[in-house]
Amino acid sequence: MANDKTSMQLISRGILSENPIFKLALSMCPAVGISTTVINGLMLGVAVLFVQVFSSVTISLFKNKIHPRIRIPTYTLTIATWVTVIDLALAAYLPDAYARMGIFVKLIVAFAIITMRLEMFACKESVNDSFWDGLGMGLGFMVGMVVIGFVRELLGSGAIFGYDVLGFKPLLFFILPSAGFFVVGLMMAFFNWIELAYKRTKGKI
């Protein structure tokens, strides 16, 4: 099956039309759990991006060598390997950020989004396309995390990237752990609203 999309289209698909967090609603756990600041969201986003790109490329490279019966175990092993690598690297070079993210770096291994991309895309397409697809999905996840982190940090502690911008704390509630659910739910509703409004105007014309 040939892929007819350009690299740009593949990337934009990951970020917009098939955004893993807001559209596919996959891998929600970190989006709720640790998105209290932009930095946290960005760091985990980078980790996921790394794992997604490397796993996609690896599977795509070896796609003809993988026996169909052991497809899933091979995917799991590949993902686990790259997660171990990023886990060790973060623990060694960025211990502070690693401590804040806690168990979530290791949990990337169970992210449905990564396995799904391997199964649906990387095992069929060329290395090049798989790279762009992985990059798009990873970026989509990162953007989602950063947006949620931005909202929560701005409203919760009145700061962005740790710098005080508002000078006061509008709603402490937003950095409380349970607020993650509300923020994600409200943002999903917001995107739905835009989509509905867009469709309505289009329908009128």
Add this chain to the structure above:
Amino acid sequence: MHRILTYWTAALLFILAPVCLHAADFVSEQRFGDENEIILTYPAAIDKTVAQNPARYTVFEEADPDIRLEIQKIDVSDDGRKVSLLFKESLNTAKTHVVSVRGDDGREIEGIQVKKSYLGYLLSILISALLVNNFVFTKYLGLCVFFGTSKRKTTAKGMGVVFTIVMVVSALMSWFFYQFILIPYDLNFLQIVVFIGLVSLTVQAVDTILRKVNPILFNSFGVFLVLVIANCVIIAVPLIMASNNYNFAETFMLSLGAGGGFLLALYLMSSVRERLDLANIPPTFKGLPIAFIVAGQFAMAFLGFSGLQLF
């Protein structure tokens, strides 16, 4: 489970069994009372003036044998069997305390360990994983499957039960691998690979066994098995077990609590979502957005369990 129960009942009986030897020297039961109190119970009445001599007792925390705790007052109950030691400062009941009592003839009997009961501790791990640190509502794990399978009560129950079984089996297997392979050979960095491998293996095994042994059950529950792998709780439990260095019984309790907590969360959520179907929800909130908001409310409610200590 049975084995552990029998073991503990035996241990409990042993401690509580009335022993009639050396009546005055032998303490039959020891426990923490109020926050600054240790209560010793003797099988027979002992002399009040002897019992009230503070020089007779030395008390310290097991980890700090050089720091003696200062006794302020000693009360003896009317029947002379219960001695309560009151300390100047409140005790840290999480730690094991050692009480040595000098006998009438000046010879010191061995230190009596005063600690919270181990069964209580195990139960507290269970309660903690079930309510206080509920994996869905306070640790935010397993959300994809949580939102995916909480639409109907029947699905929720099926998923929760299958999940708990797989969780307990895989966590116990992970414990064996962790204790006897990863630690001795210094292979801790392979945690992720080993744990996820064991989970996949368990799921595959349950799938095969269920298919052969009970096809009817498989037809109703088999579909959930695939979803189990995509759930991060299942990998989080072995990781937590490894970082806390739990023993076998503790791991069992943790995985049972995690599975039970997931079942509870799914059941609560599905009950609400069945009703939401009938409610008049604004179109922008239909589906996942309203589910997230409901989950947020549950999470806030579960915050109330924070710091709960039963044992």
Add this chain to the structure above:
Amino acid sequence: MKDILTIIFRLTVTCILAAMVMGSAFIITNKAKKHNEHVNEQKVRYALLGYSAAQPIPDSMALHEMYRYVVTDKESQAIGYLLPGKEGFIFLTLDMEGKVIDNKPVDIAESAVLEKDLRDKVVQEIAGAGRSVTFADQTIVVTNNGERVAYLLDGKFTGFKTFIGVMLAVDPKFSILGLEILEHEEDPGLGAEIERDYFRNQFKGKTFDQLKDLDVVKEPLPDEYFQALEGNIAAADAAEILAKYGDRDIYALTGATISSRYVNTGVKGIVKKFAYRLNILDTALADQKIKAAF
């Protein structure tokens, strides 16, 4: 049947490849990890003593690490101290009443002491067969031109959720110089505020006598005190405000009174135990005429 063979073969190859990737990643990162941990530790220690990258620690200052072990044999327990002497390390064993049981020189290199496994092994050998040793804690004695100026104490105690790990700096009279929260799992926005300056710095400057009955009060933190603790105002003004509130109890964190209490009790416990032990150790050192490095 043929299928199974190819499957086994391919799985093996996959595993070997994966193992190679992970193994090399481990080897590359492990060294950096240890180095970074060490650097981080040093940074925390210097920060507690009031030094930073901009204001480096003077050459006349030295940090001496002292390790405490609990030595258990069949009948009794004793406390063992592994401490740096004028020449090489010394392992000093004291009984419960503070009498010296043993005093042996230890042949261990300066760098080996820092590695927990190596250190434990050496201490076990010194203690001899039939006695088991368990590591209890470590203390760092800071000297300036040979005079003791501060102690750095490690500690861990129960928090609201799990454990709270701290490092404390106290002066020779056991007044608190600083408190650093190293690890905790308190709720973000509530208990996690214990690591913020406005909470930690309230402990700064509390004397040993004040500390003995230091309590936590459920009152709102006055704004000027907050600003001074956070270091938002000029140093001279801040010092005045801090002096004004110096003899107050600890203001509890909003919505996290229990976490605040745990920290308060934990800090009190660490300092009190240390003061008691150091007194005994110093007497023993003077009795035995042992020349410690500090």
